[in-house]
Amino acid sequence: MAHIQGEPVAVPTGDGRELYAQVLPGPGTGPTVVFEAGAAASRSSWALVQPLVGEWARAIVYDRSGLGRSAPDPRSRTMRRMADDLGCLLDHFGPGPFVLVGHSAGGPIVRLAAADRPARIAGLVLVDPTDEAADVLFSPGFRKLERVAIKLNLALARAGMLGVVYRGMAKALPADAARDIRREGFTTGIVRTHAQQARTFLDELAAFRENTPDLGDIPITVISGKLAGGGMNARLRAAANASHAARVAGSPRGRHVFAEKSGHYVPVTEPEVVAAAIRGLVDEAGDAG
Numbered sequence: 001m002a003h004i005q006g007e008p009v010a011v012p013t014g015d016g017r018e019l020y021a022q023v024l025p026g027p028g029t030g031p032t033v034v035f036e037a038g039a040a041a042s043r044s045s046w047a048l049v050q051p052l053v054g055e056w057a058r059a060i061v062y063d064r065s066g067l068g069r070s071a072p073d074p075r076s077r078t079m080r081r082m083a084d085d086l087g088c089l090l091d092h093f094g095p096g097p098f099v100l101v102g103h104s105a106g107g108p109i110v111r112l113a114a115a116d117r118p119a120r121i122a123g124l125v126l127v128d129p130t131d132e133a134a135d136v137l138f139s140p141g142f143r144k145l146e147r148v149a150i151k152l153n154l155a156l157a158r159a160g161m162l163g164v165v166y167r168g169m170a171k172a173l174p175a176d177a178a179r180d181i182r183r184e185g186f187t188t189g190i191v192r193t194h195a196q197q198a199r200t201f202l203d204e205l206a207a208f209r210e211n212t213p214d215l216g217d218i219p220i221t222v223i224s225g226k227l228a229g230g231g232m233n234a235r236l237r238a239a240a241n242a243s244h245a246a247r248v249a250g251s252p253r254g255r256h257v258f259a260e261k262s263g264h265y266v267p268v269t270e271p272e273v274v275a276a277a278i279r280g281l282v283d284e285a286g287d288a289g
Helices: 080-091 106-116 140-158 167-172 174-182 190-205 234-249 271-288
Strands: 006-011 018-024 032-036 059-062 098-103 123-125 220-225 252-257
Touching: 006 080, 006 220, 018 080, 059 080, 059 252, 080 098, 080 106, 080 190, 098 106, 098 271, 106 123, 106 234, 123 271, 140 190, 140 271, 220 234, 234 252, 252 271
Parallel strands: 032 059, 032 098, 098 123, 123 220, 220 252
Antiparallel strands: 006 018, 018 059
């Protein structure tokens, strides 16, 4: 039986690594949709959204180096390097156009990759993204909280308990994706990759304040969760949504959507909201063409 997330494809990077991707070919000739997961998440986090999109577009998920089935990166996992890897993946499946979809920390990554070659990008969907307009991200307290969370997750992974903490997410996914995430998503290697990313991520994001990735007139849809939870208290939720509103206001073709029943994990709790936002940009690109 075929996997719900499609056929596996090995995507080479310029320095000899391989990224693991899965492709749903979809019908039609519109833009290809490429999904970028959050900080410690794999392709499986999109298992409820990607099949919806695959009904009417080519839909591609992949694992960043050190996550899922992609081998670790011997070099540092800076945001710049992650965006370059995404660029390699787009080259492999090119020439485009592409709609890029990024959740959480995947939001800045797709923005950076899109700014590298904006002519091939038909639109961005940022799903409860991390955004530099949220001052709280750069406070000493937030940075300390992140370090503590990573240490705790590493201890849980070593004890074989990390999957128990996130069992609700796995349970919500289709059976084959749930098996994948239980096998691949809660290991010590995953937590170490997250720690590597976290060493520079917030500093690189802070640099966006002075040198924002130039997206020109690329259409941007930002989806905000409405609820606290998923690691975000009411204060963090308010700060995040304010930053999302600022991102939309700064875009000449921005749109702000709220996932009324969701906290941070919108792709799992309201996949249809994400799919509808993607469909809007795909259709808009088709009309323009």
